[in-house]
Amino acid sequence: MTILITGATGRLGRLVIDSLLARGAEPRSIVAGARDASKAADLAARGIRVVPFDYDDAAVVKSALEDIDTVLLISSSEVGKRAAQHQVVIDAAAVAGVQKFVYTSAPKATTTDLVLAPEHKATEEAIAAAGLPAVILRNNWYTENYAPDLARAAETGVVAASAGDGRVASASRADYADAAAAVLLADGHIGEVYELGGDVAWDFEDLAAAMAEVTGRPVEYVALSSDDHAAALAGAGLDAGTAGFVTALDAGIRGGALADTDGTLSRLIGRPTTPLAEGLRSLV
Structure with a gap:
């Protein structure tokens, strides 16, 4: 088996590689796709083959997929360009005859009104149209997304949002990386769409309490209207x-877009997901 990880030098990509190795994958079976190969020198030192990988260059992507039978497409970080960039990878994978194509998508990507979902919906549809043997990993929120809020709370004692009493079933980036590694290495899973989230869906009062525990100071949740949040x-x-994007995300949370959790993530990784406070503590 040869496994190509796109975006391998990113935060999720590196954790997926760590998890693959921890689960017994041979370094020579892993191929790290990186736009800047110089950032992957540490991966190469571990015996992992590093290949150029640029979502915007179809010829480079096609070359990277030669002799690859399994692909993890980690969604691009370039909002607004993702669908087109992902299409390049999908087309190359179809030509290469990839046997398992795993994609990191968004919660309920095809039905939600979450502001960041449309590009993920388009990608899932493109994967289906290409006829790829695929596994869709719909990752809920990363606890690490709240690192800036944690830093502000440590200074001000306040976490402010326009999410109302909405809940978030977040998990750590390492949890999602473990799920990707489990799916990449195991037989089966083809055709599955996994809704992945933390074991506990917390609200922003819970977030403030967890931040207080981590920072050692009182932290208050200040619930704002969308307009007041945008102004702030x-x-x-x-x-x-x-500002509009952030408030739209909070509106989605307020509406329950990130609240669902059914234990699928913990079942895939074979352990409980990382608790909120523990995930925040790792950021300090």
Whole structure:
């Protein structure tokens, strides 16, 4: 088996490689796709083959997929360009005859109104249209997404959001990486769409309490309206587009888009998911 990890030098990609090795994969069976190969020198030192990989260059992607039978497509970080970039990988995988194609998607990607979902929906549809033998991993929120909020809470004693009493079934990035590694290495899973989330769906009062536990100071959750939240973000220097994106995400949380959890993630990784406070503590 040869496993290509796209975005291998990113935070999730590196953790997937760590998990593959911990689960017994041979380094020579792993191929790390990296836009900047110089950032993957540590991976090469571990016996992992590093190949150039640029979502925007079809010829480079095609070359990277030669002799590859399993692919993990980690979604691009370039919001607005993802669908087109992913299509390049999907097309190359179809030509290469990839036997297992795993994609990191978004929760309920094909039905949710979450603001970041449309590009994931388009990618899932493209994978299906290409006829790839695929596994879809719909990753809920990463606890690490709240690192900036944790830093502000440590300074101000406040976590502010317009998420109302919405809940988030977050898990650590390492939890999702373990799930990807488990699916990549195991037989089966083809055709499955896994909704992955933490074992516990917390609200922002819970988040404030966890931040207080981690920082050692009282932390209050300040619930804002979307308009007040956007104004506060603008006052902090964010442009209107970014502020609108953040408040739209919180509106999705308020509406329950990230609240579902059924234990699928913990079953895949064979252990409980990382508790909220523990995940936050790792960021300090």
